[in-house]
Amino acid sequence: MIGVILYGAGLGMFGLLMRSNWSALEREVETLAGTLHDSLKPLLPAEARPSAQLAAVLPGLCLAGDPCPSPPSLISRHAVSVTDPERFYLRLLDPRGVLIAHSPGSPSQSPRAQAEHLGPAWSVVVGPGGERSMQYSIHLHRSHTPVHSGAKARELDWGYLQIGRSLRGLDAERQRLWWAIQTIVVLALLVAGLASWWLSGLAMRPLLVAYRQQEQFTADAAHELRAPLANLLGVVEAHRRQPPDDAVARDQMLAAVHRQGQRLSRLISDLLLLARLDGPQSAAAVQPCSLTQIARDLLEETSEAAAEAGLTLKLLDVEEEAEIMGVESELYRLVSNLLLNAIQYTPRGGEVVLRLGRERSQVVLQVQDTGIGIAPSDQQRIFDRFYRSDPGRSRRQGGTGLGLSIVAAIVHRHRGQISVASNHGFGSVFTVKLPMVGGRILEDLRVAGNT
Numbered sequence: 001m002i003g004v005i006l007y008g009a010g011l012g013m014f015g016l017l018m019r020s021n022w023s024a025l026e027r028e029v030e031t032l033a034g035t036l037h038d039s040l041k042p043l044l045p046a047e048a049r050p051s052a053q054l055a056a057v058l059p060g061l062c063l064a065g066d067p068c069p070s071p072p073s074l075i076s077r078h079a080v081s082v083t084d085p086e087r088f089y090l091r092l093l094d095p096r097g098v099l100i101a102h103s104p105g106s107p108s109q110s111p112r113a114q115a116e117h118l119g120p121a122w123s124v125v126v127g128p129g130g131e132r133s134m135q136y137s138i139h140l141h142r143s144h145t146p147v148h149s150g151a152k153a154r155e156l157d158w159g160y161l162q163i164g165r166s167l168r169g170l171d172a173e174r175q176r177l178w179w180a181i182q183t184i185v186v187l188a189l190l191v192a193g194l195a196s197w198w199l200s201g202l203a204m205r206p207l208l209v210a211y212r213q214q215e216q217f218t219a220d221a222a223h224e225l226r227a228p229l230a231n232l233l234g235v236v237e238a239h240r241r242q243p244p245d246d247a248v249a250r251d252q253m254l255a256a257v258h259r260q261g262q263r264l265s266r267l268i269s270d271l272l273l274l275a276r277l278d279g280p281q282s283a284a285a286v287q288p289c290s291l292t293q294i295a296r297d298l299l300e301e302t303s304e305a306a307a308e309a310g311l312t313l314k315l316l317d318v319e320e321e322a323e324i325m326g327v328e329s330e331l332y333r334l335v336s337n338l339l340l341n342a343i344q345y346t347p348r349g350g351e352v353v354l355r356l357g358r359e360r361s362q363v364v365l366q367v368q369d370t371g372i373g374i375a376p377s378d379q380q381r382i383f384d385r386f387y388r389s390d391p392g393r394s395r396r397q398g399g400t401g402l403g404l405s406i407v408a409a410i411v412h413r414h415r416g417q418i419s420v421a422s423n424h425g426f427g428s429v430f431t432v433k434l435p436m437v438g439g440r441i442l443e444d445l446r447v448a449g450n451t
Ligand code: ADP
Pocket: 341, 342, 345, 369, 371, 372, 373, 374, 382, 387, 388, 389, 390, 394, 395, 398, 399, 400, 401, 402, 403, 404, 405, 428
């Protein structure tokens, strides 16, 4: 496309330049023809034929039929350049189009061609060597003043005056310009090609990254799904080799199948939730939600799990008016994932604290534990899908490796930020900041939902 545009623009420029050069030459020749015509008019002999009288009027021209001397002499002040044989030639013809006189070096034309060139004022004549000239033909008049003094001069048709101007310079210029345009277009195309190659590489980079992430995610998901399925099939296969009436083995098998089934179900529902979080949000689901209420509810719900794990669970610094616009089920999931992780990764005797505060127009939610902590190198990666610092421990405790990516996706959808600070071996603090209720936020969420 760039090539076509460049080429079109180049040809357009070329055409315009050539046209303006041509018009300038036409004007030059027309002016010369007019001046010559006016100078010759009173001097022309009565008869339009090669004669000594005519030779006297136009000493620089050769009469038809006579040998033509060279170099030419000047005929008048205005005709200096007209008789320049390199650029101009001059021809005089009688009313029938028969050549009477011509300047040395004017291209010889057949009588038929001469007659044809008389019709239109302008014509292009090609000389014997292929050199082109533009030729301008006008009627030549003789002014005849009657003998009685005071009478007006009469203009009589005398013949034709033809002025030719060599197009050698113009043709050379055209040739030069034509090649310059070809070279410029080819060079510009080359540069444009290289630039588009480079720019498309730049534009493709984020797409490639997203594509690789998607590929990695699919491979990880397949791997995660395969493990419980393989366990499940292994248990069933092993049970088929047992005696059919072994009730203990059957119960063990059913418990194992149930465990693996639950793991699969959790994994699939987490995958579905992530897929939903990646897609557009339904505007109808967005409503004012009290994070205070959500925190209290979840503290109550997880207190049993915390007690079982031998942990103290506390809610501190509660901001009573922590209300934000959002999707309630997603906000429940956000807080519960953080709380369950804190319980899961904190050894017996530890403490999990949930704080809910306010910072300007944001609600700040913090989940702090005195657990195993996260190594600095892992702190950026724990929000990646299926990333686990300790895969064995996570799987044993029923983790899918998707909990924190779900949390990050929910925070992102609610225009918030999440960060982690951890002292490896001593505990971690997850901090979530979410914008408080406001018309703009609601509007933003609606727009995000509609797109
Ligand atoms: P899962 O817990 O199912 O493995 P998550 O996405 O919830 O997956 O967590 C990713 C990883 O981050 C976990 O495997 C664990 O290594 C680390 N992690 C998350 N929360 C904590 C925490 N409170 N303390 C220490 N490590 C944590």
